[in-house]
Amino acid sequence: MELIRNLPDTELVANLRAGKSMDESIKALYRNHFESLCWYIMNNSGSRQDAEDVFQEVVLSFIDLVQKDKFRGESTVKTFLFSLNRHTWLNELKRRGRALVREEKYERGQERTELDAGHYIADREGKAEVTRLVGELGDTCRKILLLFYYENLSMREILETLHYENEQVVRNKKYKCLKQLEQMITEKPYLKQSLKNLLHG
Amino acid sequence: MDNSTPDITSLLIDHIDGVLPATEKQQLEKQMAADNIIKDEWENLLGTTEAIKLYGLQQKIGTIHREMMTELQTPVRTISPVRRIVRYSVAVAASVLLVVLGITGYNFYKLSPDKVFTENYSFYELSNTRGAGSSITVAEKAYREKNYKEVINIHDNGSEAGQLTQFLAGLSSLELDNNSKAITCFKEVIETNRQTNDKLLEDEAEYYLSLSYIRNRDYDYALELMKKIQDDPGHLYNEKITGQLMRQVKLLKWR
Structure with a gap:
């Protein structure tokens, strides 16, 4: 739908913060910003696929920050996304062991807002590892946890969706699944800080 | 743990x-x-x-x-060389068309019966029509002296009848911006010739009559007469009636 394409920043951010019209709000981010951010990466040693991967990460970080009230509208969405995009890409280049000296110099000259954006994407590898572990859960566990914690469904709604015997069975299953995931994460000591970062942004 | x-x-x-x-x-x-x-x-x-x-x-x-x-990811369409040439040709043609339309529009805007008349009217030099040894008439003398009112008076009082006086009276009327009088005088030349089965100053009268029609905004009459001159290769003024002049008069009809 084109309707949401020209949403003012304030409305777009309000929607994302409230989890309202999420699909259309994310599409609006793509329609309004993907091409320019893609262009930046493709002009700085990246491929189209790199640009796509980074953009997904940028959108994820942005929504996460908005929902944790870390984006206060001190810069425009465009500026903020650009900054996230650049820092994410530089971080990725460094990870690949071929950081661009020229880009680093450029990075040092940027304004305060952009340095903040750099801070926000800190520990992107840790976060990626944590979410990867969620994906490694069994199908049933992953589904129950997502329905409850992401889709905000009640136990009764989950019961109707997954056809368990009763709510208590679902509750017990959810307990076990959450505990299992927690153990999968905490048994990797290097992810302890990543887990804290998820809480505090 | x-x-x-x-x-x-x-x-x-x-x-x-x-x-x-x-x-x-x-x-x-x-x-x-x-x-x-x-x-x-x-x-x-x-x-x-x-x-x-x-x-x-x-x-x-x-x-x-x-x-x-x-x-x-709308696929980027590659344009074949042939299509590129066609595209450029169409662009050039469109540009030329725009320029032509612009010029035509400008000309149409600037076009007026007086402008067309002025561009095609030339002062009639009397000496060109006289044979050696001919005596000069009073009307002719007055015309040479640019005494156009006198020429018209001589014509009107009938003291010197004939196609030459009628023609000079027509030319004098044009000089004095009296279109309807000029039309009358030139038509008299043609009518006299018809009655006397003569052709004296016939081509001249027709040409200046067509110009008189234009300045008098009688475009249909002007066009009819100009068409007659254009279709007659032996007409003294055949080459004066150009396609451009015909188009201008046709355009004037729409103003």
Whole structure:
């Protein structure tokens, strides 16, 4: 739908913060910003696929920050996304062991807002590892946890969706699944800080 | 290592889920403040639920991403050399057409009967028509002296009848901007010739009559006469009636 394409920043951010019209709000981010951010990466040693991967990460970080009230509208969405995009890409280049000296110099000259954006994407590898572990859960566990914690469904709604015997069975299953995931994460000591970062942004 | 008891973990999860009764919640928070192991467990569980939310969002973005890539990645159409040439040719043709239309529009805007008349009228030199040894008439003398009113008076009082006086009276009327009088005089020349089965000053009268019609805004009469001159290769003024002049008069009809 084109309707949401020209949403003012304030409305777009309000929607994302409230989890309202999420699909259309994310599409609006793509329609309004993907091409320019893609262009930046493709002009700085990246491929189209790199640009796509980074953009997904940028959108994820942005929504996460908005929902944790870390984006206060001190810069425009465009500026903020650009900054996230650049820092994410530089971080990725460094990870690949071929950081661009020229880009680093450029990075040092940027304004305060952009340095903040750099801070926000800190520990992107840790976060990626944590979410990867969620994906490694069994199908049933992953589904129950997502329905409850992401889709905000009640136990009764989950019961109707997954056809368990009763709510208590679902509750017990959810307990076990959450505990299992927690153990999968905490048994990797290097992810302890990543887990804290998820809480505090 | 998991140091918490199942009961505590269950309470912590209920707290995260927002279903723990207020009294138990207060009790649990006190325990958390006093026991770092419980506090760690709380943070780990809370962080884990955040990881689930982030994963959910990541999956949603991934789904939308695939949809948006289809929408945004409109294939770049490559233009073949032939199509490029055709495209440039059309562009050039369109530009030329625009220029032509612009010039035509400008000319149409600037076009007026007086302008067309002035561009095609030339002063009639009398000496060109006289044979050697001919005596000069009063009307002719007055015309040479540019005494146009006198020429018209001579014509009107009938003291010098004939095609030459009629023709000179027509020319004098044009010089004095009296179009209807000029038309009358030139038509008299043609009528006299018809009656006397003569052709004296016939071509001259027709040409100047057509110009008189133009300036008098009688475009249909002008066009009819000009067509007659144009169709007659032996006409003295045949070459004067150009296609451009015909177009200008036709355009004048639409102003």
